[in-house]
Amino acid sequence: MKNQTRRKFLLFIGQVGLVSMSGCLDTCTQKRSSHSQPPKPDLMKLEMELLEVLEAGKKIKLKWDCGGDQAIVTTTIDEIELPYNSDFLNGLDIYIINYLNLPDIGEFELVGEGEIIDENDNLYLVCESTMIGYEEYSENYDSSEWKVINERDEMYSGKKELFR
Numbered sequence: 001m002k003n004q005t006r007r008k009f010l011l012f013i014g015q016v017g018l019v020s021m022s023g024c025l026d027t028c029t030q031k032r033s034s035h036s037q038p039p040k041p042d043l044m045k046l047e048m049e050l051l052e053v054l055e056a057g058k059k060i061k062l063k064w065d066c067g068g069d070q071a072i073v074t075t076t077i078d079e080i081e082l083p084y085n086s087d088f089l090n091g092l093d094i095y096i097i098n099y100l101n102l103p104d105i106g107e108f109e110l111v112g113e114g115e116i117i118d119e120n121d122n123l124y125l126v127c128e129s130t131m132i133g134y135e136e137y138s139e140n141y142d143s144s145e146w147k148v149i150n151e152r153d154e155m156y157s158g159k160k161e162l163f164r
Helices: 003-014 021-027 043-055 087-100
Strands: 060-067 070-077 108-119 122-137 144-152 158-161
Touching (some): 070 087
Antiparallel strands (some): 060 070, 108 122, 122 144
């Protein structure tokens, strides 16, 4: 299915309006209260916005740093980092963290990067992740030692189809 047909299908199914990428960045940069939770991403809208960016010939790249009780995803479009408080960015970050199941526990460190591509009218994340290390506990959990790995992590690497 061509991207234009796909977009019309998504609009029909989701009954949502198409927001241009520039419009999204302009209108979605209002700061949220520090106590509020990020909104749950509208996946059809997110997919349409990603398609629009890619159709405009732009590159969408992501980097993540996980562990230490957090998972941080940084997104760039044509090497320009998106504002942290845009709805588009929050939706994409939440989707990627949940889709890849990026862990945020404190006992290890994982870093990675990837690019979102459109191939045969499907969106993919082509990514590479490295397990830096983890905390190894003694048998009775009374002591621990940091174990350095620095190896590619297959679970968080490869070509992964998005929005399936």
